[in-house]
Amino acid sequence: MFKSIPELQGVLGEQMRRLRLSKNLSQRITAERAGISEKALKNLEAGHGSSVESLLRVLRALDSLHGLELLAPRPTVNPLALLRGVKERKRASATADAQGQGS
Numbered sequence: 281m282f283k284s285i286p287e288l289q290g291v292l293g294e295q296m297r298r299l300r301l302s303k304n305l306s307q308r309i310t311a312e313r314a315g316i317s318e319k320a321l322k323n324l325e326a327g328h329g330s331s332v333e334s335l336l337r338v339l340r341a342l343d344s345l346h347g348l349e350l351l352a353p354r355p356t357v358n359p360l361a362l363l364r365g366v367k368e369r370k371r372a373s374a375t376a377d378a379q380g381q382g383s
Contacts, residue, residue, distance in 0.1 A: 289327035289330075292335075293325045293330075294325070296325050296335075296338060297325040299342055300325075300342060307322060315337055315341075316337055321338060
């Protein structure tokens, strides 16, 4: 398991680099297609902080947006909750936030 945000950024950056190379694209071409600077792409691939926008632009340029739903999957429907008439949450409760569980 990953221990820190910098470690996760490094893993994500390496995955982005491999994806780009699997499509035989240079950093320059990928950055142009994504509409970001080459330096921003290099930072992303090196795991040195990047914006969500840059990440999404690069994924779109690499035609790889199809996996985004895996990042935050939609909760499945609980059949028992349907029978009880429980409605889908629209926001977190105050108690969860107070306990530091909600974000």
